[in-house]
Amino acid sequence: MMAAPLLSVRNLTVQFKTDEGLITTVDNVSFDIAAGEVLGLVGESGSGKSVTAKALMKLNAGNTVYGPESSITLNLDDGPIDILSLQKAKDLKIVRGGAISMIFQEPMASFAPAISIGDQMVEQLLLHSSMNKKEARELSIEMLDRVGISDASKRIDQYAFEFSGGMRQRAMIAMALSTKPKLLIADEPTTALDVTIQAQVIDLMKDLIGEFGMAILFITHDLGVIAQTADRVAVMYLGRVMETGSVREVIRTPAHPYTQGLLNALPKLDHLDEPLTPVPGDIPSPLERPGGCVFHTRCPKFIPGTCDTARPGEVSVSASHRAACVAVEPVLEAVS
Amino acid sequence: MSGQDSHVWVNHLSVHFGVGKGLLGGGSVLKAVDEVSLEIPRGSFFGLVGESGSGKTTLGRAILKAAPISAGEVRYRDEDVDFDIGMMSKAELKEYRRRAQLIFQDPYAALSPRMTVRDIIAEPLEVMKLTKSRAETDERVREIAAKCRLNLEHLRRFPHAFSGGQRQRISIARALVCEPKFLVADESVAALDVSIQADILNLLKSLQKDMDITFLFISHDLSVVAHTCDYVAVMYLGAIVEMAPSRELFTVPKHPYTKALLSAIPSLDPDDRGTAQKLEGEIPSPLNKPSGCRFHTRCPIAVERCAAEIPAWRELSTGHKVACHFAE
Numbered sequence: 001m002m003a004a005p006l007l008s009v010r011n012l013t014v015q016f017k018t019d020e021g022l023i024t025t026v027d028n029v030s031f032d033i034a035a036g037e038v039l040g041l042v043g044e045s046g047s048g049k050s051v052t053a054k055a056l057m058k059l060n061a062g063n064t065v066y067g068p069e070s071s072i073t074l075n076l077d078d079g080p081i082d083i084l085s086l087q088k089a090k091d092l093k094i095v096r097g098g099a100i101s102m103i104f105q106e107p108m109a110s111f112a113p114a115i116s117i118g119d120q121m122v123e124q125l126l127l128h129s130s131m132n133k134k135e136a137r138e139l140s141i142e143m144l145d146r147v148g149i150s151d152a153s154k155r156i157d158q159y160a161f162e163f164s165g166g167m168r169q170r171a172m173i174a175m176a177l178s179t180k181p182k183l184l185i186a187d188e189p190t191t192a193l194d195v196t197i198q199a200q201v202i203d204l205m206k207d208l209i210g211e212f213g214m215a216i217l218f219i220t221h222d223l224g225v226i227a228q229t230a231d232r233v234a235v236m237y238l239g240r241v242m243e244t245g246s247v248r249e250v251i252r253t254p255a256h257p258y259t260q261g262l263l264n265a266l267p268k269l270d271h272l273d274e275p276l277t278p279v280p281g282d283i284p285s286p287l288e289r290p291g292g293c294v295f296h297t298r299c300p301k302f303i304p305g306t307c308d309t310a311r312p313g314e315v316s317v318s319a320s321h322r323a324a325c326v327a328v329e330p331v332l333e334a335v336s
Numbered sequence: 337m338s339g340q341d342s343h344v345w346v347n348h349l350s351v352h353f354g355v356g357k358g359l360l361g362g363g364s365v366l367k368a369v370d371e372v373s374l375e376i377p378r379g380s381f382f383g384l385v386g387e388s389g390s391g392k393t394t395l396g397r398a399i400l401k402a403a404p405i406s407a408g409e410v411r412y413r414d415e416d417v418d419f420d421i422g423m424m425s426k427a428e429l430k431e432y433r434r435r436a437q438l439i440f441q442d443p444y445a446a447l448s449p450r451m452t453v454r455d456i457i458a459e460p461l462e463v464m465k466l467t468k469s470r471a472e473t474d475e476r477v478r479e480i481a482a483k484c485r486l487n488l489e490h491l492r493r494f495p496h497a498f499s500g501g502q503r504q505r506i507s508i509a510r511a512l513v514c515e516p517k518f519l520v521a522d523e524s525v526a527a528l529d530v531s532i533q534a535d536i537l538n539l540l541k542s543l544q545k546d547m548d549i550t551f552l553f554i555s556h557d558l559s560v561v562a563h564t565c566d567y568v569a570v571m572y573l574g575a576i577v578e579m580a581p582s583r584e585l586f587t588v589p590k591h592p593y594t595k596a597l598l599s600a601i602p603s604l605d606p607d608d609r610g611t612a613q614k615l616e617g618e619i620p621s622p623l624n625k626p627s628g629c630r631f632h633t634r635c636p637i638a639v640e641r642c643a644a645e646i647p648a649w650r651e652l653s654t655g656h657k658v659a660c661h662f663a664e
Binding site: 044045164165166167194195196197198199200202203221222223224225227228247248251261262263265266267268269272275276277278279282283285 | 387388499500501502529530531532533534535537538556557558559560562563583586596597598600601602603604605606607614615618619
C-alpha cells in the first residue's frame with residue numbers, strides 16, 4: 001500500500017450560478033500531488049485551471065456550486081483535512097496561507113499598494129505562526145535575501161510600486177514560502193514577466209523546490225515553462241483533464257489529439273521552415289459545452305457517432321501516462 | 337541614403353518625454369527612442385523585438401505619428417505618395433491615416449461593446465468618408481470580413497459574443513477595411529492562446545500576400561517573430577542593438593543581448609534544464625541609462641571599454657548590423 005499523497009482531488013466539479021444559468025467550469029476532475037512533487041497544470045484560457053487551483057483553498061466566489069461527489073483531501077502529519085467541508089474562517093486559515101500558499105500572476109495586484117512589503121510579510125507570519133513581530137521581520141528579511149533581493153533590510157520597508165515586476169514576483173515568492181507551506185500553488189507566476197526575468201524566476205523556483213521540499217501545483221499555458229519545471233503534467237481543456245503523465249512522456253509522445261495540437265501550434269525556433277498548424281476552430285463558449293468528448297468540435301480524429309455521444313474514459317498509455325480519448329490505443333503492461 | 341525599395345525609412349529618430357517637470361522647470365528627459373535608424377523594405381514582415389521598456393511600442397507609434405518626434409526623420413513612401421511624417425500638412429496626415437493602420441494587442445479592449453461587428457468594421461470608412469453610399473460600405477465590410485474568415489451572420493452581433501481569436505479577426509478586418517499599405521501590429525497575438533495564435537499569424541501572412549501590405553510586427557516573443565518575419569530588429573533601452581534578415585538573426589545572433597534573449601526561452605525539452613546563458617539583473621531605468629554601451633551592466637562579456645565607449649553601428653555582412661565592440 002502506497003503512502004497517501006499530500007493532496008488528493010476526486011471528481012471535482014465546479015459550477016457557477018449566473019444570470020444565464022449554471023455554468024460548468026470544472027467537470028469531474030481527479031488528480032493527486034505527492035509530497036515534494038511539481039505537478040504542471042496546462043491549458044488555454046477557459047480550461048478551468050485557475051478555478052481548480054482556487055478550489056484547493058476554497059477561494060472561489062460566493063456563487064460557486066461544488067458537485068456533490070467532489071472531494072479535496074489534504075493529508076497532513078496530524079491527519080487528513082477535507083477542504084471542501086471547511087466552513088469557518090478559523091478552520092480555513094489552516095489551509096489558506098498555512099498548509100497551502102499561492103503565488104498569483106499579477107504581482108502588482110497581489111500586494112496592497114499602501115502597506116509596505118515588510119508589513120504585509122510580517123502580518124501573514126503573525127497570523128500563521130507563533131512568531132513575535134521581531135522574529136517575523138527577521139525571517140522576512142532573510143527570505144527576501146534568499147530570493148535575491150539585494151539590500152533586503154532596507155527594501156523591506158518599501159512599497160510594491162518601488163519594486164520592478166521581477167522583484168515583486170520574487171517578493172511574492174518569499175512571502176508565500178515564509179510560512180513553510182506543504183503545497184504551493186503558482187498560478188501563471190512568470191506570465192507577466194519578460195523572458196529574461198522569467199528565466200531568472202524559474203531558476204529561483206527550481207532552487208527553492210530543492211531547498212524547501214514543498215509540493216507545487218504549477219499553472220501555466222506555456223508548455224516550455226512546464227517542461228523546465230514540472231515532474232508530472234495534466235493538460236486541461238474546457239474543465240476536463242485530457243491527458244496526464246510524466247512531463248517527458250506527455251511532451252515527447254503526446255497521446256491526446258488536443259495535446260498534440262497544442263504542441264504543433266507552438267512556434268519552435270529549431271524548426272523555422274515548418275508552417276504553424278493551429279488547432280482548428282475556436283474554443284466553444286462555456287454556455288455551449290459540447291456533449292460527449294468536450295474536444296470533439298475541434299478534433300482532427302473526430303469519429304461521428306462516438307466522440308459526440310459518449311464521454312471517453314481514461315486510457316493508460318503507459319504506467320505513468322493516461323489520456324481520455326477513444327482514439328488512443330491502450331497499452332497492455334507486460335506482466336512478468 | 338534612402339533605398340528606393342524601402343517603404344518606411346527611419347533616420348536617427350528620437351522620441352523624448354519630459355518627466356516630473358515642475359513650475360520652475362527642472363525634471364528630466366526620458367529618451368524612449370534614442371537615435372534609431374532603420375528601413376522597412378516594401379512588402380516585408382519586419383519584426384521588432386525587445387523586453388518591456390525597450391521602446392518598441394513608442395517607435396511603432398512615432399512611425400504612425402501617434403507619438404511626438406523629438407529629432408530625426410521618418411519617411412513613408414509608396415507608389416502614390418512620399419511623406420515626411422514629421423512635417424505633414426493636415427490633408428497629408430489624413431491621407432497617411434488611411435495608408436498606415438494599427439492593430440492593437442488586446443482584442444477585448446480594442447472593440448466597443450456597444451457597436452455591432454458591422455459598425456465596428458465600417459467605422460473607419462465612415463469617418464474617413466471613403467464610401468459614397470451605405471450599400472457600398474456594406475459591400476466593403478462584407479468583402480473584408482470574408483477575407484478575415486468572419487461569417488456574414490457574425491456582422492450583426494456584438495463583440496461580447498466572440499472568443500479572443502474571433503475578436504482579433506474583427507480588429508484585423510477593421511484595420512484593413514480602408515485598404516492600408518502599411519500596418520503596425522503591436523503585440524497582436526500576445527493575448528491569444530497558443531492554438532489561436534498560430535491561426536492569426538497564418539491569417540496575417542496570407543493577408544499580407546493578398547493585399548500587398550508591409551508589416552511592422554512588434555512582439556516580445558522571439559519564436560513568434562522567427563516564424564513570421566523576414567527581417568528582425570532587436571531593441572534594448574531605446575536603441576536597436578542588432579538587425580538582420582530573420583533566418584540569419586536566429587541562426588547566427590551576434591549581439592550578446594540577442595543571444596541571451598534566445599537562450600532565455602524555456603526549452604520544450606525537459607532534459608535541457610539549466611544550460612541556458614542567463615542574464616543577470618533587470619533592464620535599467622530609461623531615465624538613468626548606463627554610459628557607453630547601454631547593455632554593459634548586464635552583458636556577460638563586458639569589459640572596461642564597454643562602459644566608456646559607445647559601440648558603433650556596424651554592418652557585419654549584407655543586411656546584418658550590430659552595435660557591439662566584440663561582434664565579428
